[in-house]
Amino acid sequence: MGQRVIEVPESMRASAQIDEATYRAWYEASVRDPAAFWGEHGRRIDWFKPYTEVQDTTFGPGKVSIRWFADGVTNAAHNCIDRHLATRGDQVAILWEGDDPAEARAITYRELHAEVCRMANVLRNRGVAKGDRVTLYMPMIPEAAFAMLACARLGAIHSVVFGGFSPDSLAGRIQGCGSRLVVTADEGLRGGRTVPLKANVDAALARLPADSVDHVVVVRRTGGAVAMEPGRDVYYDAAAREVTDTCPAVPVEAEHPLFLLYTSGSTGQPKGVVHTTGGYLVYAAMTHQYVFDHREGDVYWCTADVGWVTGHSYIVYGPLANGATTLMFEGIPTYPSVSRFWEVVDKHKVTIFYTAPTAIRSLMGAGDGPVRGTSRASLRVLGSVGEPINPEAWDWYHRVVGDGRCPIVDTWWQTETGGILITPLPGATRLKPGSATKPFFGVQPVVVDGENTVLEGACEGNLCLAASWPGQMRTVWGDHERFVQTYFSAFPGRYFSGDGCRRDADGDYWITGRVDDVINVSGHRMGTAEVESSLVAHPKVSEAAVVGYPHGVKGQGIYAYVTLMQGEAPSEGLRKELVAWVRKDIGPIAAPDLIQFAPGLPKTRSGKIMRRILRKIAEDEFSALGDTSTLAEPAVVDDLIENRQNRS
Numbered sequence: 001m002g003q004r005v006i007e008v009p010e011s012m013r014a015s016a017q018i019d020e021a022t023y024r025a026w027y028e029a030s031v032r033d034p035a036a037f038w039g040e041h042g043r044r045i046d047w048f049k050p051y052t053e054v055q056d057t058t059f060g061p062g063k064v065s066i067r068w069f070a071d072g073v074t075n076a077a078h079n080c081i082d083r084h085l086a087t088r089g090d091q092v093a094i095l096w097e098g099d100d101p102a103e104a105r106a107i108t109y110r111e112l113h114a115e116v117c118r119m120a121n122v123l124r125n126r127g128v129a130k131g132d133r134v135t136l137y138m139p140m141i142p143e144a145a146f147a148m149l150a151c152a153r154l155g156a157i158h159s160v161v162f163g164g165f166s167p168d169s170l171a172g173r174i175q176g177c178g179s180r181l182v183v184t185a186d187e188g189l190r191g192g193r194t195v196p197l198k199a200n201v202d203a204a205l206a207r208l209p210a211d212s213v214d215h216v217v218v219v220r221r222t223g224g225a226v227a228m229e230p231g232r233d234v235y236y237d238a239a240a241r242e243v244t245d246t247c248p249a250v251p252v253e254a255e256h257p258l259f260l261l262y263t264s265g266s267t268g269q270p271k272g273v274v275h276t277t278g279g280y281l282v283y284a285a286m287t288h289q290y291v292f293d294h295r296e297g298d299v300y301w302c303t304a305d306v307g308w309v310t311g312h313s314y315i316v317y318g319p320l321a322n323g324a325t326t327l328m329f330e331g332i333p334t335y336p337s338v339s340r341f342w343e344v345v346d347k348h349k350v351t352i353f354y355t356a357p358t359a360i361r362s363l364m365g366a367g368d369g370p371v372r373g374t375s376r377a378s379l380r381v382l383g384s385v386g387e388p389i390n391p392e393a394w395d396w397y398h399r400v401v402g403d404g405r406c407p408i409v410d411t412w413w414q415t416e417t418g419g420i421l422i423t424p425l426p427g428a429t430r431l432k433p434g435s436a437t438k439p440f441f442g443v444q445p446v447v448v449d450g451e452n453t454v455l456e457g458a459c460e461g462n463l464c465l466a467a468s469w470p471g472q473m474r475t476v477w478g479d480h481e482r483f484v485q486t487y488f489s490a491f492p493g494r495y496f497s498g499d500g501c502r503r504d505a506d507g508d509y510w511i512t513g514r515v516d517d518v519i520n521v522s523g524h525r526m527g528t529a530e531v532e533s534s535l536v537a538h539p540k541v542s543e544a545a546v547v548g549y550p551h552g553v554k555g556q557g558i559y560a561y562v563t564l565m566q567g568e569a570p571s572e573g574l575r576k577e578l579v580a581w582v583r584k585d586i587g588p589i590a591a592p593d594l595i596q597f598a599p600g601l602p603k604t605r606s607g608k609i610m611r612r613i614l615r616k617i618a619e620d621e622f623s624a625l626g627d628t629s630t631l632a633e634p635a636v637v638d639d640l641i642e643n644r645q646n647r648s
């Protein structure tokens with residue numbers, strides 16, 4: 001196909017845990033007899049009671065049910081901490097790098113054990129028990145991981161809400177899962193600026209019925225003054241002084257929920273994705289080991305925030321289950337300078353580095369100099385996640401950051417999948433810039449056309465999974481029917497990812513992006529429906545339609561078409577006001593990049609907005625609008641083109 005292929009470096013091939021022949025053999029075994037394969041690999045974690053059942057899954061049509069290792073009993077915190085104490089108690093578990101380069105902490109497995117037990121006791125003293133939901137609204141400090149693991153230790157279910165979400169978004173997520181306890185910090189610190197986390201929690205709780213939440217535990221990060229409500233709010237340091245540093249890990253069934261994580265879809269409000277304990281942990285740990293070729297002595301750094309699934313699986317659960325040293329970074333790539341990532345790599349001798357294309361593109365914009373000024377000699381494997389990586393960014397990452405020496409694993413997965421599904425393995429897979437290449441063990445991708453016909457060979461279509469894998473989400477919190485509708489109804493009998501893809505003649509997968517109404521802004525998922533409903537809640541807005549458009553750094557930008565109420569006039573001031581409105585309503589990540597005031601939106605005669613046309617105009621490709629003859633008022637299109645905001 002004329003595309004570039006980068007062979008596996010000889011040094012990698014020779015020493016890798018999985019070489020090409022092993023990949024083929026294991027992959028083949030994993031799809032021929034999944035129960036035997038996972039029955040064996042499930043034993044990589046400790047079980048208080050070993051499972052005898054491995055797989056019990058059905059994708060419908062009709063009933064959808066996903067259970068792995070169902071009669072086994074385990075605990076995720078035990079697996080991430082206690083079982084390492086005998087062999088690596090003094091090894092660093094969490095290496096924390098502060099926003100300020102002068103601040104760092106190294107927490108050994110033994111210290112992690114004490115910290116997590118203390119946090120668990122603080123929660124337990126406030127009534128948290130097995131099955132209870134706990135909302136975490138935290139900055140990137142070790143206490144965020146302690147709190148997650150403390151919940152896991154008690155069998156409580158954590159729901160981490162990204163610190164960039166607004167009080168309204170936080171309130172919806174607290175109420176959605178009925179958590180009665182929130183863990184937060186006084187303030188977060190990013191790029192030298194404070195984030196008012198506790199104040200946001202106060203604002204969120206003010207929107208909920210008075211008796212919704214019993215306790216707010218506040219970790220001191222900046223020491224900034226915050227309001228404390230007597231009887232409800234307590235500082236973590238004070239509460240922790242009153243408890244011991246031991247707390248037994250509560251045995252839970254494999255299918256007991258470990259966490260839920262709210263994520264955006266193409267319709268309605270965000271849904272609580274439910275992940276359970278046994279299968280999730282096995283899958284997160286196994287992918288972490290093999291995808292990054294993780295070994296003893298590695299210093300592994302994933303730059304995600306724990307507010308997203310990447311932070312759950314590849315900062316906390318996968319690495320810690322493997323006894324890794326996982327680096328947690330509080331700051332941003334550009335503070336104090338654009339060399340920060342590479343300075344941190346040198347300072348901590350990072351060997352594996354995992355980040356998002358948007359970060360790579362923004363740093364690429366600053367040129368090679370800030371990278372070349374650092375050594376990066378410790379790096380062995382580079383990773384990418386969150387959105388398609390364009391070949392230019394791939395190339396720069398490979399050539400400049402990795403000095404042409406380090407394989408890049410372009411890992412495709414989703415909040416729903418729990419762990420990486422399609423990816424190269426460093427010692428086994430030759431790379432093609434822009435392709436996520438091959439399925440991980442046990443993963444069975446299928447490409448289907450609009451009629452659910454499976455396409456063979458080289459093809460392009462909708463990316464589905466034919467069968468379950470242990471890390472798969474189990475349900476939507478409180479709404480199993482929504483789970484079935486969202487993922488198993490478009491293509492009955494299969495899990496539909498919402499992504500489109502191309503498969504080339506070598507069987508390599510190229511993710512082409514979402515085919516539903518979800519946009520991917522800087523690797524963060526945003527439902528267009530959510531942004532629309534925020535815009536129409538503004539008193540001057542009558543109608544809104546939101547689409548994505550290509551953005552040089554963010555991957556996709558948010559383009560909003562807005563129709564104003566009768567008598568309201570478009571203005572620059574109003575444009576700014578609407579951006580600020582969405583920012584405040586949902587959070588900065590949802591703020592529209594471009595707003596076009598439109599006297600009318602293109603609709604069919606039955607009143608359905610034709611998004612296809614809006615997408616084309618937003619992409620500045622209005623010469624190929626296709627058939628517009630079914631529009632109720634074809635003239636609105638001319639106005640939209642005339643006043644388009646993205647002109648290349």
Ligand code: PRX
Nearest residue numbers: 385386387388410411412413414415511525
């Ligand atoms: O469109 C795909 C894109 O991100 C979506 C999942 O978003 P989220 O649940 O927030 O999880 C992000 C981190 C796992 C997918 O449906 N995506 C993720 N990784 C890639 C990707 N697109 C292309 N290539 C990737 N490597």
